[in-house]
Amino acid sequence: MPKTKYRHVFATHSQSRQSCLTPGAPQSPSFVGFRNLMILVLVFSNLRLMIENYRKYGVLICLSCHDYSRQDVIYGLALYLSIPCQLFLAYLIELVAAQQAKSALARMKKAGEEQNTPENQAAARRSFKKIWKIVAFCHGAHATFNLTISSYIVYYHIHHPGIGTLCELHAVVVWLKACSYAFTNRDLRHALLHPDQSEPLPEIYASCPYPRNISFSNLCYFWWAPTLVYQPAYPRTDRIRWGYVAMRALEVFVLSIAIWIASAQYAAPLLQNSLEKMASLDFVSIVERVMKLSTVSLFCWLCGFFALFQSSLNGLAEIMRFADREFYEPWWNVSSVREYWTTWNKPVTNFMRRHVYSPLVGRGMPPALAQIVVFFISAVLHELLVGAPTHNMLGVAFMGMMFQIPLIVFTDMLKKVKGIRGEVAGNMIFWISFCLVGQPLGALLYFFAWHAKYGSVSKQFPQSPALHLVGR
């Protein structure tokens, strides 16, 4: 027998070893493969639901099916053109106030040459306060009037909720900008009249000191800049990269198409066939519908977030050569609901911190109470943004925002639990409460209320107990 190179006696088992999944195994394995598996299972199961949807409904996407009336378009265009006038009015008010300040400064200088007595200073303060009262009244009156009239038109005269949402969003954004313009210029004027060396103005404002910033071009820059916070000057980039702008525009286009397809093909039939379950208050079915809707609404929400905060605002910032592009922080990793609300929408967060939270805390309000005030204002604006275009002030968006307060308390407590588990749990609570339950449930309720208002529910389900709940 020829000598073989190999013998069947090799010791396969020569040492003690643990299975890697046994708790306390020396090397805990990576589970990155399961992340890939989850992605694939999500893709596969949703592709399957798309096949199912196609077999049931065919293609529902249709360009000519959007029934917006001519009246909607006319009112929408009128609002689009008239809402910015609020800023011009604010500019005119500030122009007058600046003139007043300049002449007051001249008077003070003259008086100062004579005698800078406490009596003179008190008189100057009184004069500033008197003028601010008039200025504040003018700003407040026309801002309130503008927001009210816009909301009134959206609520009563624009039927299509899409056009209504755009108009209402525009009105709220301009309203916030006008408020910031008024507050900031008030304190700049105050700083001019009562300079305080211990509290110098930010360095960046030196390039455009008050009252030089009260100019039409400065206002127009603020009008289009991707921020809600007025500053006389902003960090700027050197030049506009048009290729970058084109890429962002392409992203907005593609994402809008994706959202449109998702809503028309997947959300619309789901909402439609949930009307019956809502009408009969069949809770298990409503839960099932919310769960099914959650995937579509989550998809639309993520696409919408990216389209608005990443693509649109970055594109606009590039055109405006606006250099501070922190429009959001990585909110998807938040471990408490509080962090979510301070990171996902930096323009509004910055506004609220600068013009609501900090002034209140600076005036001695406890921080927790100031936060509640911020959430209250935010809740009112949310209700306005959802309720006015859908013609139903249900209070669901308002309550949804106010419900964030106990949730914040709860997830803050959870975060203090030691170790990574509390953070993961907090993150999951955020996703469940916000994306998997809150949004689809809200969408169902406003959709149902819409159909209850316009009669399609009462026609289809005349005995519906839910109609009494929405007061029809």
Next chain:
Amino acid sequence: MPKTKYRHVFATHSQSRQSCLTPGAPQSPSFVGFRNLMILVLVFSNLRLMIENYRKYGVLICLSCHDYSRQDVIYGLALYLSIPCQLFLAYLIELVAAQQAKSALARMKKAGEEQNTPENQAAARRSFKKIWKIVAFCHGAHATFNLTISSYIVYYHIHHPGIGTLCELHAVVVWLKACSYAFTNRDLRHALLHPDQSEPLPEIYASCPYPRNISFSNLCYFWWAPTLVYQPAYPRTDRIRWGYVAMRALEVFVLSIAIWIASAQYAAPLLQNSLEKMASLDFVSIVERVMKLSTVSLFCWLCGFFALFQSSLNGLAEIMRFADREFYEPWWNVSSVREYWTTWNKPVTNFMRRHVYSPLVGRGMPPALAQIVVFFISAVLHELLVGAPTHNMLGVAFMGMMFQIPLIVFTDMLKKVKGIRGEVAGNMIFWISFCLVGQPLGALLYFFAWHAKYGSVSKQFPQSPALHLVGR
């Protein structure tokens, strides 16, 4: 006017910053929150499908619905008791061979005292070869006979596929153990008769040298040890932790219940209502069914893997004080299909490497060809394990295994692509080919063939074109 602590002039935008999702942003954010979201979406969407399933079918789980006949149980028990006899027969053969070897050694020693000539050595080699031919024939004949008779009984006399699978699996495991026992003892005998200082036996065998290892108690240890590779001695633990064993037993129990519920409540109706689509060769529906089945089959597969390779084998190893518990490596992260097949089932991999691959390569076969031989043997065993209990040797399991060879070539090429992407793609190809397509498709085909064979398809769908394809 009292001096306020706060002024609305704080510079929110004081520096240039990038949005964190912009490509090339200074700090790429973590996306760990999206991992949590994926887990939640998977849980939510599957909970929804469970509600849908419950509404459609009610509760399908039923203890008394399993229709195994008395004949199945009797044959199953008979096989369970008779299959291990193969090991006792192998032991008797080795006992005789060991006696022969001992007397040959005595003769050689006597001859060695006279003259250790090349002629004497050649004569001894001839004698060893002659005896090995007889031993190999005996082992081969009874091993083949045993596997054939077990498969025959499972195929023709055990109707219930569950009982059939257990019997066939048992038969294959014992067959592999008997092969390893014969091969290893052959080479140990050879090493005794022709000691070669350049190739010493593994140190761990010193505690039980040949022929002392040919004992009934040593065989019984190998019979129950969680390995397919025979060694005279194994690494051992000091004591049995019964609490550990109880935990593993509990895991097996819970996971078995989970698999049972998943099959009865979710897989069974899915398979049942896919018969019609299969019968009419409606490919889009078949794809849709495969996609839906993939989640259930993946769940069952992962539970089954854990129950068998982690819980059962670790529990058995603890009872046997078997210390080498590397029954698998983290196969879920593999980036090529080759790695998967060498890591998910270490007992079989160890057997194939020691008794098939290495001997073939040692005898001069190119490694690639030796791998193909290993896959061929594995494919035959897979077909036996699936085809015999389902009474249909379709060749699908065989072809599925053989198809791994081109897939290995492809993912090996992909792995060489630079960067992490090739690894992620390889991992995804593994999951898709194996868990999301291969397994559910195989399950559908064997299920259809079963119903075609036992007439339920031809009764329900007499015009089915697919019946011709499976030859009924």
